[in-house]
Amino acid sequence: MRADAQRNLNAILTAARESFAAGGLEVGVADIAKRAGVGTATVFRRFATKDDLICAVCEQSVAEMAERVAAAEAADDPWEGLRECMRAAIEMQVTDRGLCEALSRGIEAYPAVREAHDALVARLAVLVRRAQEEGHLRADLEPIDLPIVLNAVARAGAELEPIAPGAWRRYFQMLLDALRPGAPPLEVPAPTREQVDAAFAGEQGAR
Amino acid sequence: MRADAQRNLNAILTAARESFAAGGLEVGVADIAKRAGVGTATVFRRFATKDDLICAVCEQSVAEMAERVAAAEAADDPWEGLRECMRAAIEMQVTDRGLCEALSRGIEAYPAVREAHDALVARLAVLVRRAQEEGHLRADLEPIDLPIVLNAVARAGAELEPIAPGAWRRYFQMLLDALRPGAPPLEVPAPTREQVDAAFAGEQGAR
């Protein structure tokens, strides 16, 4: 790989990240190319499809989240670590429209992102179980619930952000209240792995 | 207005409602026209713009919600009525992708819808205050919070619906837990009318 090609690749990834963060996933490839200082053909040379580019950017963000989870696992106070993780996950999505939108599609996303996300949930599960044992989290919360509710809060927050900056913290606090132990048990089971897998297999290639 | 014109108008509204409900707001006008059994020109003769059509359909749905709120106000047990209202609001959005998407844009929607929505929130406020006085609802909940959190739950539920039907009830139950009294007070204020108005004035005509 020639040096200029590598440079362009980095520029494209950075530009895409910034563009998606600011304008959501519907920003045009031409805009991204312009921001990166290259032509559209150069973008498509590295990423056969716009979706591939989205995927690459998302993987970075999900990896970043995974790092935060790992840090929480090692923290002195794991419950505090988990809370901070959740807060960071929402904040990341609120300040990155593209990530927020991508995670909304979440379930049906690309294999690579999906894999990274699964790994992240698996790590989360450890923290969740520990928090439940220590009585910080309601016992009927499943790890799979977390990405769902965090994305829900983030989406509401993201829309509010331009008109009421920081309002997402209000709804994050409500979310924490919902997760506290002591409430009557949930009457509906969480989505299962099988359901998610079936949906994924079914709509491979949609959109 | 000629009889056939009236008939077509009804057909268009019905078709639009069904199409938007099933496929979201991004379904093409051509699809709607075909379902209504008319040409696209006929659609645009009644609704100058696709947005106008969306607006008309939404108004109907919001009016329907308002009726439910009115019913709750008159119910024997107002708290039970409010709960049922919230449940119905989520269910309506989960089973109507178009409505769900339209309410997500909510704040910046069209004047007519916005007006109907404001009226609905004003009515809700009565129920909220009463529920708070009776100790069913946390005291720091503002009426404006309700459409926000209800839409958030509905959106998550709508995405889950095809793969885990009814899963939204799980998150609705969590929401109710978050709204219960007894939690430490919220540290961030709710969005204000002024913020909403400013945003609305600012981006009139966007999209």
Next chain:
DNA sequence: CGCTAACCGGATCGCCCAGTCCGGTTCGTG
């Protein structure tokens, strides 16, 4: 029944955007 104004609908326009093509440019090696 006949006539006209109202109405209809498919073909068409203009625009946007993902993705492709090809003539020109640059890297980096010998």
Next chain:
DNA sequence: CACGAACCGGACTGGGCGATCCGGTTAGCG
């Protein structure tokens, strides 16, 4: 320094969709 392979980028294509145009049709009044 020279040369070829790798790389570049802007012009172009194709398809989709909102919106418009216009020749044909129909309602419903007199």
